[in-house]
Amino acid sequence: MSSAGVLSFAQQGWELVLAKVKWSVVYLDAACAESLHWSCGSSRLLEAVKGPACNLREFEPQAVGGGAQQPRAVFVLSCLLKGRTVDTLQDIIRRSHFQYCVVVTAVSHAVHLTANHVPAAAAAELEGQQPVFEQLEEKLCEWMGNMNYTAEVLHVPLLLAPAAPHLAFTPAFATLFPLLPRDVHLLNSARPDKRRLGNVSEVDATALTPELLLHIRCLVSGLSSLCEHLGVREECFAVGALSRVIATDLANYAPAKNRKKTAPGRASVVFVDRTLDLTGAVGHHGDNLVEKIISVLPQLPGHTNDVMVNMAELTAVQTVEENQNVIAPGCLAQSNDTSAKALWEALLNTKHKEAVMEVRRHLVEAASRENLPIRMSMGRVTPGQLMSYIQLFKNNLRALTNHCGLLQLGMATVQTLKHPQTAKWDNFLAFERLLLQSLGDSTIAVVLNQLLPMIKSPSQRTSDDYSPEELLTLLIYIYSVAGEFTLDKDLREAEDRVKKALAHVLSEELELSPLLQKITGHSHGIH
Known part of the structure; x- marks a missing residue:
């Protein structure tokens, strides 16, 4: 697959957006802002706007509306035009003086039909038509206060943030994470009348929640657009339960089926669940x-x-x-x-x-x-x-x-x-190697007991000791390399001791890191 083709896919999408933004107030959500950041930079957007820097704004409910001297607006969004997104659009437009609105969505019209529960057979008959976008255009004019004003809704596949010729991110799907064993219980509880799932490997599309399926379809939409740009018909492979669902959905995606009939090239697409290599994310073995x-x-x-x-x-x-x-x-x-x-x-x-x-x-x-x-x-x-x-x-x-x-x-x-953390890198690596050796010689309960003395409260810690966030990283490493194990009495007791020690340390922290704030829901320890 051509690296130049991947980069041009992102840049071509942004060129379509830049052609619409002259003299406009431009609203971007976080994922599109990140795509712009790596594709061509915000300076390129500001040049196309030909206005002051304040014309670039974050898309959020509290965003500043357009004044009397700002009649044009362009909204660049990575998500479906549905629910809270439409509510936010309405709020911003109603308190503005816009007479011309363009809404760009990275999600195709075909996925919008799915989101609006249009059956596949009916959607096939609408080929070439865009009723969902047309209805929103009418709503935009209504919110602007005059049905004679101009509104336009279009799809531009702003999927990628190309960090390098052979490396691109998908910011809008940063939170899409593979299923864990505990998720099987949640899925079973949501489908009491259907066959119970035994483990993650049995999960298929019919077992997933409608919200997750729709999120996957949005990703599939972008990937299909990328393959269309590259002129390839893809052959999909998957490693992991959620990856298998995504690969299957891409293979069955109606626009993709039509594209494959005429695509001149071929490509192999491999989906891999991130849970299969958590040690790569938390380990310190890298020399990069x-x-x-x-x-x-x-x-x-x-x-x-x-x-x-x-x-x-x-x-x-x-x-x-x-x-x-x-x-x-x-x-x-x-x-x-x-x-x-x-x-x-x-x-x-x-x-x-x-x-x-x-x-x-x-x-x-x-x-x-x-x-x-x-x-x-x-x-x-x-x-x-x-x-x-x-x-x-x-x-x-x-x-x-x-x-x-x-x-x-x-x-x-x-x-x-x-940075002090860089000096700790080798210490992490040495301890991870020791943990790996210990796991080979003994049980995971013994390894947790080795970790226990290292869990220290803020008053006891020195700069060489591990912080709560670093301890969580080590715990993820331990469980990732341990493989399958039996939850016996010794392991339960060891886990309880570690949990209590961590809870005590977290309660004494004066200020928690952003990650720990997300995990605990608190900005500081609970005294």
């Missing part, structure tokens, strides 16, 4: 710099696959009122910087040591091109050395502008190498 950057730097708000890079040392702006540094964070996505894109791809594909040397090489070459007074030094690359090269660009607006993307990746590298 990007993996460490994403692990230790704070997440870019609203994004699932990018981080915030502190750029204040290079471009600090003092505010008179608050006397504090104000600067937008840097990030990893550099869609418009050729040199930075080359470095980013090198970081993704090389080991840690080689990647750090690549950062140094790119910084040295950039400084030389700008005739900056660089002092070469060979040998081991250190954070201080990289920072000294980066500091050469400070207060040089032209050099900063020319190499902004490269400097953001350089700063991300420096901040990662200096």
Whole structure:
């Protein structure tokens, strides 16, 4: 499958959107904003708008409406035009002065028919027609207050956020997670009159909830559009229960069947449940710099696959009122910087040591091109050395502008190498190897008892001890590599001790991390 074709699929979709946004207030949801971020960047959208930056807004119920001088609006959404999404559209439009509205959805009209419970036979007869979109266009005019105003609803498959030529994310489906054994009980309770499922492997489409099936169909819609763009008829393979459902749905998707009759090329699509390799997500065996950057730097708000890079040392702006540094964070996505894109791809594909040397090489070459007074030094690359090269660009607006993307990746590298969590990486790796050896020699109950003394309250912990979030990571690692085991008396007692120790530690935390806040529903410990 062509990497250029995948990138052009994302960029072509955004070109269709950009053609609609001139002089408009543009509302994006988080998933579409992330796709834009990696595809062509928000600056490209602002150029197409030809208006001030405030014309770009987040799609949410509390979003600011359009004023009297803002008659045009474009809504770019990753989801079905149904339920809360339509309610939010109505709220924003009614409190605005729009006379021209365009709504772009990443979900095809065929899936909207499914969401509105239109039978497959009736949907087939509507080929070429879009009654759901047409009805919404009428509603948009009604909400704008004049049926003679202009409204347009169209489908653009904004599925991908292409991070590299051979790597793309699907932000709208970041929460789509494979089924777990406990989910079988929930599925059985929702279908008391049907055959009971024995385990996850018995799950098929008929056993899933309508909401989950619809979410899968939205993903299938986007994948089918991608295959259409690439001109291929796909052969689907699956590893895992939920992957099998997705692969089957793509194979049976009506628009896909029609496409396959004329597609000139062929492609194999392999779906794999993420639960089959949880150790890859929580383990510290990787020797990749990007993996460490994403692990230790704070997440870019609203994004699932990018981080915030502190750029204040290079471009600090003092505010008179608050006397504090104000600067937008840097990030990893550099869609418009050729040199930075080359470095980013090198970081993704090389080991840690080689990647750090690549950062140094790119910084040295950039400084030389700008005739900056660089002092070469060979040998081991250190954070201080990289920072000294980066500091050469400070207060040089032209050099900063020319190499902004490269400097953001350089700063991300420096901040990662200096981060305390990076120093813990090798400690994690050593302990994980010890756990793996222990699991081979003894039971999981013995391993949990080994972990128990490491669960320490905030008053007892030092910088070398594990935080509650890190302990949860180790627990996921233990259970992921343990394989199947029997829940006997010893294991129950060991698990109870670990649970009590974790609960005690969490109750004493002054402030919980964002992840722990999601898990517990509290922002701090419960005293």
